[in-house]
Amino acid sequence: MLFESGLDKICDTVIGVLANEETCIDRIMKRDNIDRDKAVARIKNQNNEDFFKIKCTYCVYNEENESTKKQLEEIFSGKNLSNKNIIHIYDKEIEYLQFRRLIEYADKLKHCYTLKPLDFGHNSNYKENKEKVAKNYKAICGALNLNYENIYRPYQTHTDVVKRIVNEKPSILSDDFKDVDGLITDKKNQVLSLTFADCIPLSFYDPVKNVIGNIHSGWQGTYKEIARQAVRRLKEEFGSDPKDLICCIGPSIRDCCFETDEDVKNMFYDKFKYTGRINEIIKKSQRNFKYYIDTVLINVIILLEEGMNINNIIDSGICTKCNSRKMHSHREERDLAGRNTNLISLV
Numbered sequence: 001m002l003f004e005s006g007l008d009k010i011c012d013t014v015i016g017v018l019a020n021e022e023t024c025i026d027r028i029m030k031r032d033n034i035d036r037d038k039a040v041a042r043i044k045n046q047n048n049e050d051f052f053k054i055k056c057t058y059c060v061y062n063e064e065n066e067s068t069k070k071q072l073e074e075i076f077s078g079k080n081l082s083n084k085n086i087i088h089i090y091d092k093e094i095e096y097l098q099f100r101r102l103i104e105y106a107d108k109l110k111h112c113y114t115l116k117p118l119d120f121g122h123n124s125n126y127k128e129n130k131e132k133v134a135k136n137y138k139a140i141c142g143a144l145n146l147n148y149e150n151i152y153r154p155y156q157t158h159t160d161v162v163k164r165i166v167n168e169k170p171s172i173l174s175d176d177f178k179d180v181d182g183l184i185t186d187k188k189n190q191v192l193s194l195t196f197a198d199c200i201p202l203s204f205y206d207p208v209k210n211v212i213g214n215i216h217s218g219w220q221g222t223y224k225e226i227a228r229q230a231v232r233r234l235k236e237e238f239g240s241d242p243k244d245l246i247c248c249i250g251p252s253i254r255d256c257c258f259e260t261d262e263d264v265k266n267m268f269y270d271k272f273k274y275t276g277r278i279n280e281i282i283k284k285s286q287r288n289f290k291y292y293i294d295t296v297l298i299n300v301i302i303l304l305e306e307g308m309n310i311n312n313i314i315d316s317g318i319c320t321k322c323n324s325r326k327m328h329s330h331r332e333e334r335d336l337a338g339r340n341t342n343l344i345s346l347v
């Protein structure tokens with residue numbers, strides 16, 4: 001009613017209270033004393049969960065337990081990460097972020113960026129943590145209604161290589177996808193999973209050709225311009241028009257925290273001074289011989305150069321290091337850092 005009447009526009013904050021479908025059916029049956037079929041029919045007539053995820057400032061899942069209390073506490077203490085582009089979801093024991101813009105296409109694709117405590121391990125210790133990682137994939141895929149056996153996770157090594165999945169089987173860190181930092185596909189039920197601890201996740205969707213991409217663009221990938229490769233590969237492989245592409249920039253270390261030495265600063269200066277925006281890209285730190293670099297801005301500039309529309313570049317605006325309580329951050333946790341995963345799959 002709030003949205004239909006337009007009254008949401010005069011509210012500073014709108015909190016949507018959601019519950020899983022079974023709970024809703026149960027409650028309606030009890031409240032209105034009707035049978036199950038009638039309750040199901042009534043729910044089908046209502047706006048679905050995605051509508052509220054797109055529209056509400058925050059969403060709370062009311063399971064009538066401690067989790068509900070925690071979710072409300074996090075909203076009121078500023079720990080909920082929802083913003084105009086992002087909705088923060090609490091699903092029983094797990095938490096993840098979604099882009100409101102991609103939820104608009106929920107009948108075509110599923111996606112998320114996971115939060116702690118989920119941890120997908122890094123390349124070097126995957127073997128020891130295999131079972132734990134499998135359990136976490138099952139949990140997140142369960143929440144998104146995806147099959148965890150369809151995970152494609154490349155062996156990322158900060159390259160600019162973007163690979164289209166052809167006939168390879170789903171796999172985690174197999175040789176099929178060694179030294180690959182971006183995956184693209186037009187096939188349904190291929191769950192693209194890349195992992196992150198500060199690097200920039202770029203989720204691509206072309207609603208015209210119905211193809212997706214998942215790209216790992218850390219400072220090295222940014223320097224090597226993997227974002228440019230991603231747009232070009234989507235063009236070559238699927239005939240995507242860059243103007244149709246949507247690119248969602250996930251949580252990553254931002255220019256508030258990405259402090260570098262003179263050598264890295266010089267590399268970026270030399271490579272990107274042509275943009276005319278070097279004073280926005282590089283800022284002097286208060287510490288001597290230290291600089292802050294805005295790698296997100298470089299990715300945006302590259303995407304625009306490749307012909308994308310600024311309105312289709314959606315930034316989460318979230319810094320992983322500033323929010324390391326919720327996200328694995330290499331800068332904050334060093335070698336102890338786990339990995340968040342950015343997932344996207346056509347359905």
Ligand SMILES: [Zn+2]
Nearest residue numbers: 256257319322
């Ligand atoms: Zn920060």
